[in-house]
Amino acid sequence: MEQGFDAIVVGAGPAGCACAYKLAKAGLQALVIDRGKFAGAKNMWGGAFYGAELLELLPDFLEEAPFERYVTRQKISFLTVEDCLSIDFASPKFSQPAPHGFVILRSKFDRWFADKAQEAGAIVAPGLGADDLLWDGHRVTGIKAGNDELPASAVIACDGANSVMAQKAGLQTELSPEDMKQGVKEVIELPREVIEQRFNLSGREGMAWEFAGSCTQGLPGGGFIYTNQDSISIGIVAQLNALVKRKIQANDLLEGFKSHPEVARLIEGGKLVEYSGHLIPVSGINMMPELYRDGFLVAGDAAALVLGTGLILEGANFAVASGIAAAETVIKAKEKGDFSRESLSTYQKLLEESYVLKDLKTFKKAPHFLENPHIYNLYPELACDLARRIFIGDGQPRKTTWNTLRGSLKGKASLLQILPDLWWGKGAI
Amino acid sequence: MNIIVCVKQVLDPDIPPAKFKVDSASKQVVPPEGIPPVINPYDAQAVELALRLKEKQGGKITVLTVGSDGADKAVKYAISMGADDGFVLSDEVFEGSDSFSMAYILSKAVEKIGEYDLVLCGRQAADWDEGLVGSIIAESLGTSLVTLAEDAEVVDEGLKVKRVTLDGYQAFIVPTPAVVTVSNEVGQARLPSGLGIISAARRQIPVWKAADTGIDPSLVGSAAARRKLFALSVPARERKCEIIEGETPAEAATKLAERLREAGAI
Numbered sequence: 001m002e003q004g005f006d007a008i009v010v011g012a013g014p015a016g017c018a019c020a021y022k023l024a025k026a027g028l029q030a031l032v033i034d035r036g037k038f039a040g041a042k043n044m045w046g047g048a049f050y051g052a053e054l055l056e057l058l059p060d061f062l063e064e065a066p067f068e069r070y071v072t073r074q075k076i077s078f079l080t081v082e083d084c085l086s087i088d089f090a091s092p093k094f095s096q097p098a099p100h101g102f103v104i105l106r107s108k109f110d111r112w113f114a115d116k117a118q119e120a121g122a123i124v125a126p127g128l129g130a131d132d133l134l135w136d137g138h139r140v141t142g143i144k145a146g147n148d149e150l151p152a153s154a155v156i157a158c159d160g161a162n163s164v165m166a167q168k169a170g171l172q173t174e175l176s177p178e179d180m181k182q183g184v185k186e187v188i189e190l191p192r193e194v195i196e197q198r199f200n201l202s203g204r205e206g207m208a209w210e211f212a213g214s215c216t217q218g219l220p221g222g223g224f225i226y227t228n229q230d231s232i233s234i235g236i237v238a239q240l241n242a243l244v245k246r247k248i249q250a251n252d253l254l255e256g257f258k259s260h261p262e263v264a265r266l267i268e269g270g271k272l273v274e275y276s277g278h279l280i281p282v283s284g285i286n287m288m289p290e291l292y293r294d295g296f297l298v299a300g301d302a303a304a305l306v307l308g309t310g311l312i313l314e315g316a317n318f319a320v321a322s323g324i325a326a327a328e329t330v331i332k333a334k335e336k337g338d339f340s341r342e343s344l345s346t347y348q349k350l351l352e353e354s355y356v357l358k359d360l361k362t363f364k365k366a367p368h369f370l371e372n373p374h375i376y377n378l379y380p381e382l383a384c385d386l387a388r389r390i391f392i393g394d395g396q397p398r399k400t401t402w403n404t405l406r407g408s409l410k411g412k413a414s415l416l417q418i419l420p421d422l423w424w425g426k427g428a429i
Numbered sequence: 430m431n432i433i434v435c436v437k438q439v440l441d442p443d444i445p446p447a448k449f450k451v452d453s454a455s456k457q458v459v460p461p462e463g464i465p466p467v468i469n470p471y472d473a474q475a476v477e478l479a480l481r482l483k484e485k486q487g488g489k490i491t492v493l494t495v496g497s498d499g500a501d502k503a504v505k506y507a508i509s510m511g512a513d514d515g516f517v518l519s520d521e522v523f524e525g526s527d528s529f530s531m532a533y534i535l536s537k538a539v540e541k542i543g544e545y546d547l548v549l550c551g552r553q554a555a556d557w558d559e560g561l562v563g564s565i566i567a568e569s570l571g572t573s574l575v576t577l578a579e580d581a582e583v584v585d586e587g588l589k590v591k592r593v594t595l596d597g598y599q600a601f602i603v604p605t606p607a608v609v610t611v612s613n614e615v616g617q618a619r620l621p622s623g624l625g626i627i628s629a630a631r632r633q634i635p636v637w638k639a640a641d642t643g644i645d646p647s648l649v650g651s652a653a654a655r656r657k658l659f660a661l662s663v664p665a666r667e668r669k670c671e672i673i674e675g676e677t678p679a680e681a682a683t684k685l686a687e688r689l690r691e692a693g694a695i
Contacts, residue, residue: 105463107463123627125626125627127509128623128626147622148623150624150627274448
């Protein structure tokens with residue numbers, strides 16, 4: 001019979017691997033299991049990781065980690081059916097692999113991260129899913145996997161959006177489509193030189209490019225493109241309840257996005273090598289479950305630790321940070337020999353002290369604000385229309401920019417419509 | 430009963446065709462990025478037969494594989510199914526070995542293990558589908574051999590093996606030690622249990638280099654290969670659409686027949 005583990009981590013994604021790595025480094029007996037054939041087999045994200053956690057946690061990250069490129073160009077574009085208005089930000093500060101951002105393919109990266117946890121002393125067991133929890137009264141005492149019972153002092157649920165573990169622990173009820181976005185992504189292979197030429201990159205430089213506007217047909221959400229070394233990740237994220245209500249398939253949005261004239265030229269001649277889809281919990285702190293109970297912690301997407309501000313949609317850094325905080329909590333609990341709810345409440349405190357819960361609190365109103373359809377149809381239309389009026393010389397006498405703006409607004413929106421959005425947006429994002 | 434099972438890692442048969450690539454210059458398959466190899470499914474079935482024999486007879490199952498980084502995963506998979514022990518045979522000099530050398534490498538490891546009643550192999554590897562290594566191991570060890578087994582049981586005289594034929598089976602009784610290659614008719618290989626996966630994950634799989642089993646380096650590797658791969662490429666598939674027209678259906682049909690003959694299709 002197996003001896004009990006100090007901790008069983010369910011799910012070998014960024015949260016789970018970070019947690020298991022940290023636990024193992026502290027000398028705790030940690031088991032990390034994952035339902036996929038290998039760590040990363042079933043995992044998906046858009047493609048970019050922002051933040052310093054990985055560099056801090058893994059000293060050999062830059063030399064060893066299988067990341068694709070580091071983000072040196074950050075681009076945001078507003079789309080109408082035909083037009084595209086972009087902001088392209090580059091800075092010498094981005095021109096070295098600083099902890100700014102990395103473009104990463106999960107199937108490679110998660111396996112590497114899991115191997116790191118294993119090297120540190122954790123037991124990594126892919127191909128094994130947790131079906132249920134073991135209980136002693138109110139206390140979680142381990143997991144059930146198939147016919148096997150695996151006891152542990154603490155179970156850490158890092159099993160992603162729609163966390164079965166958090167539901168079994170009674171911390172999360174069934175998720176509602178209002179709180180979720182659906183992401184769909186294709187990986188399109190292109191020769192490295194072509195990618196570098198089309199995106200103006202060289203070496204390991206990479207681009208993260210977000211799109212808003214016609215690509216979601218007015219639904220809350222957006223499009224994205226990330227450059228890998230020899231391929232491009234391209235995808236769409238859209239509010240799930242809006243997709244259902246409008247009877248639109250996310251992959252139809254993606255097809256539309258790919259055929260936008262500005263986008264089509266970027267992927268022309270490429271070969272589709274991968275297609276994936278995923279749910280993203282986007283209501284932030286409004287949907288966050290209780291994060292702990294006796295013998296049990298929730299981290300990463302499972303705890304809905306995702307930040308969407310309209311300009312960014314981040315979750316992986318929150319996953320890593322929360323995985324580390326969960327590990328620190330369990331390490332302290334082990335020292336005290338106390339895995340009770342009270343002892344594990346350290347976890348909440350650690351997250352409150354870090355940017356994780358601070359950011360989610362700062363942007364508490366953002367999810368609701370971002371449901372405003374103006375953001376996805378009116379404003380991209382206005383922005384592109386204004387640009388067209390400013391840049392096209394049509395032989396007519398020019399107007400001042402202010403009057404051009406008024407011309408753009410005419411018939412589309414009144415200042416009275418826009419002012420509340422501005423006022424509301426000021427507090428939300 | 431002491432059973433040794435030889436297993437190989439192959440490309441995951443579940444990879445989408447778009448991810449399959451070959452490098453014609455080096456005449457090698459390019460492993461798809463991000464998708465690790467898996468235990469050859471026929472070899473997992475050989476482990477399955479070994480486990481069934483062990484359940485009836487008791488004994489020990491030892492797994493062998495030849496490979497480099499990550500080859501221990503194949504051994505660990507077999508251990509997670511229920512095998513007892515395993516070794517990875519790994520050495521730079523093994524690079525480019527053909528089936529004869531592979532069988533030699535495995536035979537030397539079998540001899541090092543020493544006490545064995547049965548060596549099991551999958552009927553063939555799911556990558557090249559040659560099915561040679563098992564038979565050559567029997568030759569090198571000088572044991573009896575049955576290929577394409579769908580079942581085996583221990584009898585007084587040794588081992589009774591059912592061998593798959595086109596529309597039935599042959600039953601052989603062979604003295605042990607014997608080499609048996611296992612066909613897919615043996616049935617689904619069991620899935621590893623949770624405890625099996627964990628106990629396998631905990632194991633360190635010992636690695637034997639050429640010198641550890643007394644291998645003569647001149648008999649292995651690409652220099653010793655008795656055949657060379659001449660060319661490797663993914664067949665180019667061409668599709669073309671032509672519209673054959675004619676005044677009457679009969680005329681169109683005649684033109685079509687002529688065109689097809691011209692193209693060598695009929």
